[in-house]
Amino acid sequence: MSIKAIAAKLFAQHIHKKTQTWAKNPVATQLAVFENLIQEAQQTQFGKDHDFVHIKTTEDFTKKVPIRDYEDLKPYVEKVVKGEENVLWKGKPLYFAKTSGTTSGAKYIPLTKESMPYHIEAARNAILSYIHETGKADFVDGKMIFLQGSPILEQKNGIQFGRLSGIVAHFVPKYLQKNRMPSWETNCMDDWEAKIDAIVEETFAENMTVISGIPSWVQMYFERLQQKGQKPVGEIFKNFSLFIYGGVNYEPYRAKFENLIGRKVDSIELFPASEGFFAYQDSQKEKGMLLLLNSGIFYEFIKSEEFYNENPRSYTIGEVELGVNYVMIISTNAGLWRYNIGDTVQFTSLAPYRVIVSGRIKHxxxxxxxxxxxxxxxxxxxxxxxxxxxxxxxxxxxxxxxxxxxxxxxxxxxxxxxxxxxxxxxxxxxxxxxxxxxxxxxxxxxxxxxxxxxxxxxxxxxxxxxxxxxxxxxxxxxxxxxxxxxxxxxxxxxxxxxxx
Structure with missing residues (x-):
């Protein structure tokens, strides 16, 4: 085992202990996050508009702050886009993640110096949890590919704009830079089909051990690899051992992937979004993903069948039940307040709190x-x-x-x-x-x-x-x-x- 793999196992053990500290104290952890959010945002425009200075409890919060989707929050966001400070969160955001809205065209989701590190840490900790549980770490010596959007960013009014995956590409740790693929030039390509072809050419002869992306687009990459090599992906990349994915359920793709690869490989599911990195699969043995309660996000949950009622009840983490379909509402250190991200979740475990994504409230x-x-x-x-x-x-x-x-x-x-x-x-x-x-x-x-x-x-x-x-x-x-x-x-x- 290499020095790098040994170091990864030791670091994984350290992160596991830190994770257990908050995972075993979920209610207190969430309360601390809530209190910090309210305190830090009291002097923002949003905080003043909603009387944050007099919010002492979560009950006060739900009375003073209505649930919002992007359209409802848009007047505040537009002020931030124009360069105003202290609107939704302290100062200006570092970035705006540009996403496609279903009703509003482009959406601009703020990422702040407080929120951005949690996106990076969560992705890292997902891999470290896998190493800790399985003891497998040799893959850290191979090449890793993350199929993502272009890292080219625009700047306007002192804020950088881009796709979340492109923004995250700027934060790849130094110790992974030599392992990371594809090249920066290929990653910057806009034409997706041409980009996939270029990635195939760059990676075909490499020692690929980790591949990550949304299954539907990874499938296209695998099909192009198979066409070029005339053999299963698992024979082209003999040491490929870990697939990391998010965005959709992998199960409908699993049989197809195993056929393309020619064998089974371990997988890790992630639950990231521009609005926050909410959960990751922390166990190969248990169903669901560990909900990240210590990541600058305060969670509320509303039963799906009650969501469109006039005053639906929201539940905090200590009140949720197994198997119930909930709409997830978030308040974050990026300045999203009682924000409906549109995803529905179900809890598969309450100790620790694990979730599966059950769908979209609009889908x-x-x-x-x-x-x-x-x-x-x-x-x-x-x-x-x-x-x-x-x-x-x-x-x-x-x-x-x-x-x-x-x-x-x-x-x-x-x-x-x-x-x-x-x-x-x-x-x-x-x-x-x-x-x-x-x-x-x-x-x-x-x-x-x-x-x-x-x-x-x-x-x-x-x-x-x-x-x-x-x-x-x-x-x-x-x-x-x-x-x-x-x-x-x-x-x-x-x-x-x-x-x-």
Whole structure:
């Protein structure tokens, strides 16, 4: 074992002890974070507008500060973008992470000198937790690739603007600089397909041990590698042993990845966003990701079915329950206050607090009152595929309210790597799995309001063509698992018809 690997194991042990300190005291840890946030922001414009000086408890906070999404917070953000200081947080942010909004066009999420270190530490600690638990550290001697957006930043009014993944690229620790790939020049390329080809050329002959990125885009990288080498990725990179991912559930991709790689590799799931780094998988044995309670973020949770009530109750960390679908609300040391990031989570453990991402509060299907969420469609597909040779590249689900004939239905658009021999049987397996998970959906089937799911095959690269059409090919962008409208469905249907 190399000196670098030995040092990594010792550092992993140190970080594990620090993590246990706050993980075993979750309520006190969150209260300390809350009190610090309120104290530090009292003299900001937002703090004065919401009487932070008189906020002593979390109950005071919920009474004085309404829940906001980006549109609601936008008037404050625009002042910061123009260069005003002490608006949402002390001084000016270091960066604005530019993201794609669903209703507001581009969104600008602040990153401050207080919040930025937690993004870096969380990614590092996820790997160190893996080393501590498994004892595996030899991969630190190999090359590592992080498929990410361009690190080129713009500057305006003393603040730098860019994609989160591009901003983070500026903070790669010195001890990893020699291991990191691709080259800076390749990372700066905007054309995603050309960038993937360049990454393939740069990495093909290297000792790649760690690969990280959103599964759908890593899959494209693996496919190009396989085309070039005419053999599985695991033979091209014989020491490749760790896949790090976030943004989407890996399970629908797992069988496809293992086929592309030619063997199984360990994986670590992350829960990062421009608004904060919320959780990471701290164990290969336990389900869920460790919620980061000591990272400058105060969390509240609202039950999904109550979220659109006039005054929904919010729960703090000591009040949450296992298996309940919650909308996650955050207040941060970047100046986001009772901010709805749009993600829903479920707790898989309360000691320590671990979560899975169950979906998006805006990404659901309830055209008929069924309240189907992302986790349910992912689990249904996974269950239907178990014990089969079926492999899926990508999928999304939308309601078909006005079919040409028969009852309405949920339409599953699936790009197969390997199709089922009997498509009707596969559709029925998905439908049965959905009915077991969602009683409202089951009632609609039993009551002859809906017919069973209908599968529409999407040609190879059909989803990539959709993402390209909306300018979101590559990087941190991903296909919504389900929609309550047919915007994506209509594109895919039209594209299918044009190909036929």
């Amino acid at each position: 659901y299907i309830s055209a008929f009152g069924e309240h189907v969420i992302g986790k349910e469609v992912e689990c249904a597909l996974q269950e239907a595929m178990e014990g089969t040779t079926i492999r899926v590249n990508e999928f999304t689900v939308a309601p078909q309210i006005n079919p040409l004939e028969g009852l309405p239905y949920h339409e599953w658009f699936i790009e197969f790597e390997q199709e089922p021999e009997d498509m009707n049987a596969f559709a029925e397996a998905i439908d049965n799995a959905m009915r077991k998970q969602n009683i409202y959906y089951d009632d609609l089937i039993v009551g002859n309001i809906l017919q069973k799911v209908v599968i529409t095959k999407v040609p190879k690269n059909g989803f990539q063509e959709y993402m390209k059409s909306i300018g979101k090919l590559g990087g941190q962008n991903k296909i919504p698992r389900l929609s309550n409208d047919r915007k994506i469905a209509d594109f895919l249907t039209k594209n299918n018809n044009e190909r036929n």
